[in-house]
Amino acid sequence: xxxxxxxxxxxxxxxxxxxxxxxxxxxxxxxxxxxxxxxxxxxxxxxxxxxxxxxxxxxxxxxxxxxxxxxxxxxxxxxxxxxxxxxxxxxxxxxxxxxxxxxxxxxxxxxxxxxxxxxxxxxxxxxxxxxxxxxxxxxxxxxxxxxxxxxxxxxxxxxxxxxxxxxxxxxxxxxxxxxxxxxxxxxxxxxxxxxxxxxxxxxxxxxxxxxxxxxxxxxxxxxxxxxxxxxxxxxxxxxxxxxxxxxxxxxxxxxxxxxxxxxxxxxxxxxxxxxxxxxxxxxxxxxxxxxxxxxxxxxxxxxxxxxxxxxxxxxxxxxxxxxxxxxxxxxxxxxxxxxxxxxxxxxxxxxxxxxxxxxxxxxxxxxxxxxxxxxxxxxxxxxxxxxxxxxxxxxxxxxxxxxxxxxxxxxxxxxxxxxxxxxxxxxxxxxxxxxxxxxxxxxxxxxxxxxxxxxxxxxxxxxxxxxxxxxxxxxxxxxxxxxxxxxxxxxxxxxxxxxxxxxxxxxxxxxxxxxxxxxxxxxxxxxxxxxxxxxxxxxxxxxxxxxxxxxxxxxxxxxxxxxxxxxxxxxxxxxx
Numbered sequence: 001x002x003x004x005x006x007x008x009x010x011x012x013x014x015x016x017x018x019x020x021x022x023x024x025x026x027x028x029x030x031x032x033x034x035x036x037x038x039x040x041x042x043x044x045x046x047x048x049x050x051x052x053x054x055x056x057x058x059x060x061x062x063x064x065x066x067x068x069x070x071x072x073x074x075x076x077x078x079x080x081x082x083x084x085x086x087x088x089x090x091x092x093x094x095x096x097x098x099x100x101x102x103x104x105x106x107x108x109x110x111x112x113x114x115x116x117x118x119x120x121x122x123x124x125x126x127x128x129x130x131x132x133x134x135x136x137x138x139x140x141x142x143x144x145x146x147x148x149x150x151x152x153x154x155x156x157x158x159x160x161x162x163x164x165x166x167x168x169x170x171x172x173x174x175x176x177x178x179x180x181x182x183x184x185x186x187x188x189x190x191x192x193x194x195x196x197x198x199x200x201x202x203x204x205x206x207x208x209x210x211x212x213x214x215x216x217x218x219x220x221x222x223x224x225x226x227x228x229x230x231x232x233x234x235x236x237x238x239x240x241x242x243x244x245x246x247x248x249x250x251x252x253x254x255x256x257x258x259x260x261x262x263x264x265x266x267x268x269x270x271x272x273x274x275x276x277x278x279x280x281x282x283x284x285x286x287x288x289x290x291x292x293x294x295x296x297x298x299x300x301x302x303x304x305x306x307x308x309x310x311x312x313x314x315x316x317x318x319x320x321x322x323x324x325x326x327x328x329x330x331x332x333x334x335x336x337x338x339x340x341x342x343x344x345x346x347x348x349x350x351x352x353x354x355x356x357x358x359x360x361x362x363x364x365x366x367x368x369x370x371x372x373x374x375x376x377x378x379x380x381x382x383x384x385x386x387x388x389x390x391x392x393x394x395x396x397x398x399x400x401x402x403x404x405x406x407x408x409x410x411x412x413x414x415x416x417x418x419x420x421x422x423x424x425x426x427x428x429x430x431x432x433x434x435x436x437x438x439x440x441x442x443x444x445x446x447x448x449x450x451x452x453x454x455x456x457x458x459x460x461x462x463x464x465x466x467x468x469x470x471x472x473x474x475x476x477x478x479x480x481x482x483x484x485x486x487x488x489x490x491x492x493x494x495x496x497x498x499x500x501x502x503x504x505x506x507x508x509x510x511x512x513x514x515x516x517x518x519x520x521x522x523x524x525x526x527x528x529x530x531x532x533x534x535x536x537x538x539x540x541x542x543x544x545x546x547x548x549x550x551x552x553x554x555x556x557x558x559x560x561x562x563x564x565x566x567x568x569x570x571x572x573x574x575x576x
Contacts, residue, residue, distance in 0.1 A: 038208065038222075038223035038224050038225050038450075039060065039061035039062055039063045039182070039224065039225060040053075040056055040060055040061070040062050040063070040224060040225050040226050040227075040228060040444055041062075041063050041065065041208065041209055041222050041224040041226075041227050041228070042062060042063070042064045042065065042227075042228040042230055043065050043189045043209065043227065043228065043229050043230060043231050043250070043251060043254075044064075044065070044066070044073070044229070044230035044231040044232060044251065044412070044414075045064050045065070045066035045070050045073050045172070045175075045183065045230075046073035046074055046075040046076075046168065046230060046232060046412065046433070047073070047075040047164075047167060047168065047171065047412065047430060047433040047434065047437070048230040048411040048412025048413075048414075048432075048433035048436070048437045049064055049073075049228065049230030049231075049411070049412070049437070050064070050168075050171040050172060050174075050175050050437075051171070051411075051433060051434050051437030051438055051441075052228050052230065052401075052411060052437040052438070052440050052441045052444075053175055053178075053181050054171065054174055054175060054178065054181075055437070055438050055441035055442070056180075056441045056444060056445065057175075057178050057180035057181045058180065059445055060180070060225060060444075060445065061180055061181075061182070062180060062181045062182070063181075063182045063184060063222065063224075064175065064181060064182070064183050064184065065184050065187040065188070065189055065209075065211055066183065066184065066185050066186070066187065067186065067187065067188035067189075067214070067246060067250070067521065068185075068186065068245065068246055069185060069186075070172060070183060070185055071168075071172075072244050072245070072246055073168055073232070073244070073246065074164075074232045074233070074243055074244055074246060074247055074413065075164045075167060075168045075430070075433070076164050076165045076168040076169075076244075077164055077165075077242070077243070077244055077284065078163055078164025078165075078167075078429075078430060079161045079162060079163060079164065079284055079285075079286035079288070079365070079366075080146075080148055080156060080158060080161075080163060080286045080287060080288045080426055080427050081146060081148075081156035081157050081158030081159075081163045081288065081427050081430070082122070082123060082126070082156065082157050082158075082163065082167070082427055082430040082431050082434070083095065083116075083119055083151075083155055083156060083157075083425075083427045083428055083430075083431045084119045084120055084122070084123035084140075084141075084143075084145075084155060084156075084157050084431075085116055085119045085120055085155060086119075086120055086123065086139075086140035086141060086143070086145065086155065086157070087139075087140055087145060087153060087154060087155060088140075089153050090153050090155050092113065092116045092117055094152055094153065095112075095116040095119065095155065096109065096112045096113050096116050097152070098150055098151050098152055098425055099112045099116070099419070099421075099425045099428060100112060100421070101150065101323075102150045102323045102421070102423050102424065102425035102426075103419075103420060103421020103422055103423055103424075103425070103548065104325075104421060104422035104423055104547050104548035104558070105421065105422065105547065105558075105562055106264070106418075106421035106422045106547070106548065106562060106563070106564055107418065107419065107420070107421035108417070108418025108419070108421075110418075111399060111417050111418040111419050112418075112419055114399055114435075115419060115428075115431060115432055115435045115436070118435040119431055119435070122431055122434040122435050122438075123141065123143075123157050124141065125434065125438075126157075126167060126170070126434065127141060127143075129170050129171060129174060130170045130173070130174075131159065131166050131167050131170045132159055132166055132170075133157050133158065133159050133163075133166070134157075134158055134159055134160055134362070141157075143157050144157075144158070145157060146158055146288050146291055146292065146362075147288075147291040147292075147321075148286075148287050148288050148290075148291045148321075148426035148427055149287045149290060149291065149318075149320070149321045149322060149323055149324060149327065149426050150321070150322070150323040150324075150425045150426055151291075151425070151426065151427075156288065156291075156426070156427045158288065160361070160362060160363065160364050160365065161286055161288065161289075161362065161363040161364065161365045161366050162364075162365045163430070164430070167430065184211075186213070186214040186215055187211050187212065187213055187214065188211065188212045188214060188250070188521055188524060189209045189210070189211050189212075189231070189250060189251075189254060190209070190210040190211060190212050190219055190458075190519060190524060191209070191210050191254055191257065191258075192206050192208075192209055192210075192227060192254050192255075192257075192258045192405075192408065193206070193207045193208040193209060193210060193221065193222075193223075193455050193456075194206050194207065194258050194259075194405065195207075197455065197456055198453050198454075198455065198456075203406075204259070204405055204406060205405070205406045205407045205450060205451070206224070206226075206227050206258065206405050206406065206407035206408035206450075207223060207224065207407065207450055207453055207455055208221065208222050208223040208224040208227065208455055209222050209224065209227055210222075210458050212519060212520070212521065212524065214520075214521055217518070217520070219458035219460070219519065220458070221455050221456070221457050221458060223453075223455055224407075224450070225444075225449050225450060226407055226408070226409060226444045226447065226450070227407065227408050227409065228401065228409045228410065228411060228440060228444070229251030229254065229255060229395065229403075229408070229409070229410040229411075229414050230251070230410070230411050230412050230414060230437070231246070231249075231250040231251035231414055232246060232247050232251070232412065232413045232414060233247050233249065233390060233391030233394070233413040233414070234247060234248065234249030234252060234268075234391050234529065234532040234536075235247040235388045235389060235390070235391065236248050236249075236480070236525075236529065237249065237388070237479065237480060237483050237529045237532055237533050237536070238268075238387075238388035238480055238483050238484050238488070239480045239481050239483070239484035240274065240385070240386075240387040240388065240484060241282065241387050241388040241389065242271050242274050242282060242283075242284040242387045242388070242389045243282075243388065243389065244282075248525040248526075248528050248529050248532075249391070249528050249529055249531070249532035250524075250525070250528045251394075251395065251410060251414035252265075252391075252394050252395055252414055252528075252531075252532055252535070253527070253528035253529075253531040253532055254528070255395040255403060255405070255408065255410060255414075256395075256531060256535065256569060257531070258405055258408065259404065259405060259569055260395050260396065260403045260404045260405055260408070261395075261396040261404055261566050261567065261568050261569075262393065262394060262395055262396060262416065262535055262566070262567050263393050263394070263396045263416035263564050263565065263566045263567070264392055264393030264394075264416050264420075264421075264422070264539065264564050264565055264566075265391075265393040265394070265532070265535040265536045265538075265539040265565070265567070266393070266536060266539035266540040266542075266543050266549075266550045266565060267391075267392035267393055267420070267421075267422050267423065267548055267549040267550055268388055268390075268391060268392070268536065268549060269324055269325065269328075269388075269389050269390040269391075269392055269423060269424050269549050270324070270325075270328040270386040270387060270388055270389055270488075270489050270549070271284055271287075271324060271328070271386065271387055271388075271389030271390070272287070272296075272324055272327035272328040272330075272331055272384070272386050273285040273287065273289075273290075273296075273327075273331075273345050273382075273384040273385075273386075274384060274385055274386065274387035274389075275369075275370070275373075275382065275383070275384060276341070276342035276383040276384055276385045277373050277375075277383065279373060280369070280373060282387075283369055284387075284389070285345060285366060285382060285384055286363075286366070287324070287327075287426055288362075288363075289345065289347055289350070289363060289366065290320040290321065290345075291321065292350050292354070292358075292362065293347075293349045293350045293353055293354075294320065294345055294346060294347040294349065294350055295310050295312070295319075295320055295345075295346050295349060296310065296311060296312050296320055296327075296330075296331065296343055296344065296345055296346070297309060297310050297311070297343065297344040297345075297346050297381060298311055298334060298338065298340070298343060298344070299340060299342065299343065299344050299381075299383070301338045301339075301340070307344070308344075308346075311330065311334050311343075312327065312330060315329075315330035315333075316330070323423055323425070324389075324423065324424070324426065325422075325423045325548055325549045325551075328386040328489055329489055329490070329551060331343050331384075331385070331386055332386060332489045332490060335385070341385070342383040342384060342385050343383075343384060343385075344381035344382065344383060344384070345381060345382045345384045346381040346382075347359060347363075347377045347378065347381075347382065348378065348379065348381075351378050351379075356378050359377070359378055360378070363377075370382060386489060390413065390420075390424050390429060391413055392416075392420040392421070392422070392423065392424050392548075392549060393416045393539070393565075394410070394413065394414050394415045394416045395410040395414055395415050395416065396415075396416050396566060397409070397410050397411075397415045397416070397417055398417075399417065399436060399439055400436075400439045400440055400442065400443035401415070401436055401437075401439065401440030401443060402443060407450050409440050409443065409444060411433065411436050411437050411440045412429075412432065412433045412436075412437070413429060413433075415436075416564070417432065417436065418564070419432055421548065422547045422548020422549055422550065423548035423549050460518060463515075463516055463517055463518050464516070464517060464518065465517065465518055466513070466517040466518065466520070466523070467517075469522070471509070471513060472513070472522050472523055472526055473522075475506055475509060475510060475526060475530075476522070476526050476529075478502075478506065479503070479506055479526070479529060479530055479533060480529075482498075482499055482502055482503075483499065483533055483536075486498055486499035487499050487533075487536060487537055487540065489551065490551050490552075490553060491540060491550070491551065491552050491553070492552065492553045492554055493541070493552070493554045496537055496540050496541050497541070499533075499537050500534070500537045500538065500541070503530060503533050503534050503537060504534070506530050507530045507531070507534065510523075510526055510527050510530050511527075514527055535567060538567060539565045539567060540552075542565055543555075543565055544559075545557065545558050545559040545562060546558060547559075547562055
């Protein structure tokens with residue numbers, strides 16, 4: 001159960017001082033004997049988590065938990081780039097305007113302006129950290145800037161078409177070399193250790209995490225000076241997604257169980273162009289390709305139709321450069337209208353205008369990946385479909401990552417800050433990770449350490465080893481399929497109600513399994529996914545309009561005035 005309220009955009013918070021210029025080399029000894037001497041524990045090893053860790057580690061010890069290999073963060077999958085207001089033809093006002101336009105009236109202007117103002121500094125920080133951005137001697141900072149859908153000008157710094165990988169590799173190398181950072185691979189947070197674990201008279205506070213050492217199959221209690229949730233989004237709740245297997249909403253679910261508010265969970269961004277191929281259904285085709293001139297076309301719809309008709313100009317005057325929600329909905333419409341299982345993304349206009357070498361040089365990863373599957377993008381169209389890509393909502397925080405629970409912070413895709421509104425503007429997400437990852441670190445350092453408390457160990461005395469893993473596999477598949485069919489790009493109230501009914505039943509089965517058997521990663525991820533699925537559906541049911549990424553056939557028009565959807569968990573259920 002949850003209670004939904006409409007709220008105005010988040011109240012302004014004080015500007016965060018940024019006195020710590022960069023990454024350093026000061027060493028700190030890890031000491032977890034008590035919460036007062038404990039490290040900062042960061043759940044997630046993507047851009048947001050590593051940014052926070054590198055800005056903290058000169059002053060306090062840091063432990064970073066990665067539930068899979070360190071290389072598997074969602075950041076490493078990002079292709080497009082990071083926004084930087086750098087060009088002479090650009091301005092903070094222009095970036096804020098584009099962010100607000102994409103966000104369909106639900107962007108917090110103060111948040112958007114704060115992050116835009118920090119964008120140039122964020123890009124410089126990454127350059128200094130060794131990120132090999134694509135160069136242009138005539139460009140600002142010597143960088144080649146590209147343009148993506150929804151942006152008025154070229155303002156996207158990129159590393160060819162593998163920007164996320166380049167950024168993640170550079171920061172991960174720095175984190176590995178820093179003596180104040182401990183990286184724990186294949187460790188998964190189970191739940192937060194809060195006041196209810198310590199004593200009923202305690203004031204609300206987060207004291208650490210219970211974490212599963214996956215290889216040793218043992219849950220450990222990790223005391224923390226502060227906990228930072230940076231575990232990414234919830235894309236794996238859908239059958240088709242561009243996200244890695246790590247995107248199971250862990251941070252959102254843990255914060256919700258601990259009593260924190262979540263906001264705008266109905267706004268799930270579906271990337272318009274994910275590769276459609278039997279051998280590879282999670283490979284994203286960056287919209288930077290469309291920014292450089294690629295167009296969307298219909299494949300053959302039957303005998304006598306050779307295909308090739310362009311359709312985006314009929315849906316939006318910006319055509320292929322429209323925001324992602326518009327492009328994804330247009331593709332969904334055309335696929336259903338013509339009975340198609342995919343559409344074509346044609347990059348040959350780029351070759352015609354700029355040459356084959358430009359296409360290969362700027363999009364080497366896409367070119368190589370498609371060529372390995374028999375598709376030469378310089379001469380053939382790419383088969384694509386929409387796929388769940390980004391979670392625009394999440395744990396409600398301020399601009400320093402503070403949540404409703406003292407001692408608990410969150411950054412990156414796990415959060416709702418007001419930046420993305422009803423739809424994320426392309427390449428704003430990496431920028432948010434850097435800017436707010438840094439301001440979160442400053443807030444953690446400014447905050448007094450948690451009171452000294454002895455934390456209880458994880459109790460497995462009443463559980464046993466699971467006897468039927470097929471239960472987990474079946475419920476996982478059923479949840480993802482029902483979310484895809486009932487809570488996808490186009491929604492109806494009846495579908496949402498059916499989804500909620502089944503999700504409640506699944507949640508009951510999963511909670512019963514969790515209470516009786518030892519935990520493993522599959523069970524924990526499913527538990528978190530079903531919690532996030534319910535939050536998505538409940539949020540969608542409360543939005544009686546179509547706006548941004550949420551489109552309802554029952555409420556096809558936008559209301560004249562609209563506010564974020566914020567869910568609050570009733571106090572009586574927080575201890576469950």
